[in-house]
Amino acid sequence: MLNFSDISIRRGTRVLFEKATFNLFRSEKVGITGENGSGKSSLLALVRGEITPETGNFDMPGNLAVAHVAQELSASDEPAIEFVLDGDAELRVIEGRIAEAEAADDGNRLAELYGHYDAIGGYHARSRAATLLHGLGFTTSDEERPVRDFSGGWRVRLNVAKALMCRSDLLLLDEPTNHLDLDAVMWLEQWLKDYRGTLLLIAHDRDFLDAICNRIVNIEQGRAEVYRGNYSDFEEARAARLAQNQALYVRQQRELKHIESFIARFRAQASKARQAQSRIKALERMQRIAPAHVDTEFTFSFLEPHKLPRPLLTVDNQSTGYDDKVLVGNISFTIAPGARIALLGHNGAGKSTVIKMLAGELPSLSGERTEAKDLRIGYFAQHQLEQLKEHESPLQHLRSLGGPAAAKAPEQDLRDFLGTFGFRGDRVFEAIGPFSGGEKARLVLALLSYLRPNLLLLDEPTNHLDLEMRQALALALQDYSGAVLMVSHDRHLLRTVIDEFYIVAEGKATPFDGDLDDYAKWAATHPKDAVTKSVKPAKAVGKDAEGDRKQKQRVTTDQRNRLTPLKTELIKLEKQLAQLQKKQMEIEQKLAAPDIYDAGKKARLRELIDEQAKIKSELECTEVAWLDVTAQIDEIEVSSKN
Numbered sequence: 001m002l003n004f005s006d007i008s009i010r011r012g013t014r015v016l017f018e019k020a021t022f023n024l025f026r027s028e029k030v031g032i033t034g035e036n037g038s039g040k041s042s043l044l045a046l047v048r049g050e051i052t053p054e055t056g057n058f059d060m061p062g063n064l065a066v067a068h069v070a071q072e073l074s075a076s077d078e079p080a081i082e083f084v085l086d087g088d089a090e091l092r093v094i095e096g097r098i099a100e101a102e103a104a105d106d107g108n109r110l111a112e113l114y115g116h117y118d119a120i121g122g123y124h125a126r127s128r129a130a131t132l133l134h135g136l137g138f139t140t141s142d143e144e145r146p147v148r149d150f151s152g153g154w155r156v157r158l159n160v161a162k163a164l165m166c167r168s169d170l171l172l173l174d175e176p177t178n179h180l181d182l183d184a185v186m187w188l189e190q191w192l193k194d195y196r197g198t199l200l201l202i203a204h205d206r207d208f209l210d211a212i213c214n215r216i217v218n219i220e221q222g223r224a225e226v227y228r229g230n231y232s233d234f235e236e237a238r239a240a241r242l243a244q245n246q247a248l249y250v251r252q253q254r255e256l257k258h259i260e261s262f263i264a265r266f267r268a269q270a271s272k273a274r275q276a277q278s279r280i281k282a283l284e285r286m287q288r289i290a291p292a293h294v295d296t297e298f299t300f301s302f303l304e305p306h307k308l309p310r311p312l313l314t315v316d317n318q319s320t321g322y323d324d325k326v327l328v329g330n331i332s333f334t335i336a337p338g339a340r341i342a343l344l345g346h347n348g349a350g351k352s353t354v355i356k357m358l359a360g361e362l363p364s365l366s367g368e369r370t371e372a373k374d375l376r377i378g379y380f381a382q383h384q385l386e387q388l389k390e391h392e393s394p395l396q397h398l399r400s401l402g403g404p405a406a407a408k409a410p411e412q413d414l415r416d417f418l419g420t421f422g423f424r425g426d427r428v429f430e431a432i433g434p435f436s437g438g439e440k441a442r443l444v445l446a447l448l449s450y451l452r453p454n455l456l457l458l459d460e461p462t463n464h465l466d467l468e469m470r471q472a473l474a475l476a477l478q479d480y481s482g483a484v485l486m487v488s489h490d491r492h493l494l495r496t497v498i499d500e501f502y503i504v505a506e507g508k509a510t511p512f513d514g515d516l517d518d519y520a521k522w523a524a525t526h527p528k529d530a531v532t533k534s535v536k537p538a539k540a541v542g543k544d545a546e547g548d549r550k551q552k553q554r555v556t557t558d559q560r561n562r563l564t565p566l567k568t569e570l571i572k573l574e575k576q577l578a579q580l581q582k583k584q585m586e587i588e589q590k591l592a593a594p595d596i597y598d599a600g601k602k603a604r605l606r607e608l609i610d611e612q613a614k615i616k617s618e619l620e621c622t623e624v625a626w627l628d629v630t631a632q633i634d635e636i637e638v639s640s641k642n
Contacts, residue, residue, distance in 0.1 A: 001026045001064075001198060002047065002170075006056035007224075009042050015054070016042055020224035022217070029192070029199040031209045031231060034219035036438050036466050040202045043217070043224070044068070044172045047200065060170075067166035069159045069173060075148035080138065083147050083158055084129040087165030091117075091125055120167070132161040135187040136180070137347040153179040164191065171195060174202045178463050181347045182489040183523050204466050206231050207491040300420035300446070300472055302480040305454035308337040309372035310567060312455050312483055313358070318367030320350075320357035326365055327353050330508040335455060336567060339483040342494050344512060344519050345504035346526075351487045352381070352459050354509055358485065359457050378453030380461050385440045390433035394423045394443050397432070402450040421446040422469070437464035445473070458486035462493060481571070491516050566636075570629050573622060580619045587612045 001024060008018035016039030024030055032040045045051045046058055048068060067087070076083075086092060094117050101109040121128070130143060136157045142150075147158065156179040163171065173192075177185050185208060192199060192212045203209055209216075209231035216227040216234040227234040311334050319329035328350035335341070343351040356362040359379040388397065398406050398414050406414060418428050421442045432440060441464045448456070456477075462470050470490060477484055477497045488494055494516060501512040501519070505526065512519065587608055590596060596605055 001028075002058075002060045004056070004058055004224075007046070007053045007058060008055040009039055009046065009051070010054045011039070011042065015222060017219050017222050017224045018055070020056070022224070022226045024198065024200075024215070024217075026198055027196065028215050029195075029213045030201065030215045030217055031213035031234075032200060032202045032217045032219070033209070033231070033234070033467060035468060036436055038219040039224070040219060041174055043219070044174055044200060044202065047170075047172060064169040065167065066170045066172065067163045067168035068171070069156075069163045069176060077146045077148060079144045080147060080150070080158060081126065081129050081133065081143040084132060084161045084165050085125060087162035088120075088125060088167060090120060090167070091122055094120070094122065129161070129165055132164050135184065135191065136161055137184045157184070160188075168197050170198045170200070172200050175204065176201075177203055177205050177208055177489065180489060182344065182491070182519075183346050185489045185491075186520055186523070204462070204470060205490055205492070206467060206470075300449065301476045302449045302456070302482070303452045305337075305376065305452050305482050307374040308454055308481060308571070309374050311336045312372050312375050314368075314370040315358070315364075316368045316370075318357065318364045318369060320353055320362050320364055322353075322362075324365065326507070328504060328507055328509055329366070330510065331357070331367070332509075333358075333485075335483045335485065337454065337482055337571065338567070339485070340477075340497055340499040341483075341485045341502065342498040342500070343485070343487050343502050343504050343509070346523065349504045350507075350509075351504045354504060355379075355381075355457050355459050355485065355487060375455060376451070376453045377455050377457060378448040378451060379457045379459075380444060380448060381459040382463060384444050385437065388432055388440055388443065391431050393429045393431055394418050394446070395428045397443060397447060398450060401447050406450055417450065418446060438466060438469065441465055442469060454482040456480070456482060456484045456486075458484065458488070460488055461486065462488060462490040566629055566633050570633065573625055573629060576622050577619070580615055580622060584612070584615050584619065587615065 003023050004020050007020040009016045032043060034040050042051065046053060047060070048066065094113055098110065098113045098117065101113055117123070130140075133143060134140075138154075138157070138161075147155065150158065160173075160176050163173070176188065180188065185205065189208055189211050192201070199212070201209070201213065211230075213230050214228075216229070216231060218225055218227060218234060218238070227237050229237075313333065313335045315331055315333050317329075318331040319326045320331070321327035331354060333341070343354060345351050353362060357364055359377055359381075361379070392400075395411070395414060395418065398418060400406075402409075402414075415428050418424075422439070423443070423446075432443065435443075441461070445461070461473065465473065470493060474493050474496045477493075484497065486498070501514065502509050503512040503519075503522070512522075514522070590608055591605075591612070595601070596608070
């Protein structure tokens with residue numbers, strides 16, 4: 001169906017990829033992967049006929065109906081549903097001809113046109129458009145709103161709906177999940193699984209690619225290669241190829257050891273809740289993922305916070321909203337170092353509003369908030385990308401926004417730090433105006449890291465990030481010793497990082513004892529209109545209620561006093577485990593060197609083997625202690641709930 005023969009594509013003086021030869025067939029669902037700037041979007045532009053190859057030939061049948069998502073949407077007074085209906089070009093042509101036939105009072109022509117109209121589903125078109133809008137997060141009242149009333153992210157959704165409205169043979173989608181929430185991503189995933197045409201999809205969401213695609217075109221190092229199967233199958237195939245390169249072998253083993261240590265640490269909590277089981281499965285899956293990403297350029301970590309008080313932040317029965325109108329109430333969190341919390345819920349329910357309140361950007365309308373003396377919040381939100389200074393470089397941003405430490409640090413130290421976020425060489429001196437959204441998101445994450453927060457509040461941190469950077473972010477958040485509370489539509493990130501879920505619905509934020517699969521079932525049975533209701537402002541409480549509240553506070557304080565020394569000991573044991581695992585890895589690397597087995601190095605070999613046995617014994621004892629402390633913490637937390 002789509003034939004690429006010896007294709008080379010150039011952008012300016014740079015060759016994106018060359019000598020690409022492959023065929024894509026009817027009804028295949030093809031994921032296009034590769035780092036930002038590798039040529040993924042250029043490949044779609046070639047299929048759309050917007051560019052021609054530098055060399056080679058591309059051809060496809062001339063009668064295909066091709067749909068794609070427009071990059072921009074001009075503001076107009078056209079109602080949203082009419083804009084989406086415009087996606088079915090044949091429908092609009094027939095409607096125009098029907099109007100002409102009615103004006104001419106041509107009955108025979110009208111009969112013919114109405115028959116054609118019925119054959120293409122014209123009588124159900126408006127219902128189909130409304131279904132698309134609803135699936136992508138719009139409400140019934142949004143259908144008649146003019147396009148100009150919607151913000152940029154919602155206009156992107158309108159463009160997606162318009163592309164899906166087209167009864168296409170070939171659908172081209174370039175990062176369609178970037179401006180969607182989790183519910184809309186899950187809906188779009190199912191829609192694309194049911195789509196009968198040929199799909200070419202660029203996405204940075206591995207779960208999304210896994211569920212939809214049966215073929216992968218990966219672009220890297222100037223080559224475009226085709227793999228059969230979904231994204232996980234591609235990672236396995238690529239890992240097998242990379243494993244043949246001995247230079248990458250040691251790094252691959254180190255990455256696997258790192259992931260295996262997380263599996264060992266969390267396996268003991270598998271029975272605590274269903275999301276713990278889900279996390280273990282995800283970490284086990286990462287053993288397969290890791291080798292395919294051993295050559296990534298991103299190896300960053302969040303710098304260690306200066307202090308980790310317990311708890312970091314406590315909010316009790318707070319409410320928040322806009323203009324004194326409460327959107328979400330019953331917000332109660334006790335956030336300690338090591339907490340990993342995610343907010344789930346339909347679009348518009350108030351997830352971002354809760355994070356803004358926790359970050360101090362929105363006032364609380366009721367309830368109590370207690371901050372630790374040394375609390376340092378790092379807040380990531382999409383509007384922060386817009387607040388970056390277009391004329392300044394990454395290095396200038398770090399100097400001015402990285403705090404006193406950055407102002408005094410040697411330039412080379414700052415450049416080395418920025419290099420872990422992908423800003424290398426002269427890139428650190430370039431003005432960020434022309435940078436992509438992904439590069440700006442990386443810069444904001446770098447600035448957050450350098451400030452050494454002990455509580456990270458992340459609102460859709462993966463928007464614009466490619467697969468490699470998302471993988472690096474997941475690993476960095478796993479290692480981070482502070483607390484994390486986030487909203488994200490990236491299910492892989494949620495599965496591999498988060499321990500606790502809260503549902504924001506019906507004007508409340510409540511714990512959710514389930515995993516993402518359970519949430520998908522919950523979302524399907526809870527209509528959006530029912531979960532976005534505002535709640536009334538909190539009323540003054542009477543003496544009895546005040547007494548109950550104080551009793552609850554005393555119980556919470558007692559629980560906190562019992563947990564604090566245990567969690568301090570847990571952090572100490574985790575550091576010991578990390579140090580011992582590092583030593584174990586170093587010894588194994590020395591034992592892997594061929595020359596250690598030379599006849600003249602028998603004494604040194606014996607020392608290493610003895611040291612290996614000693615560390616193994618210490619590891620076992622430390623792990624037993626870690627499990628014992630974890631069990632005590634679980635027992636206290638369970639008893640407090642009962």
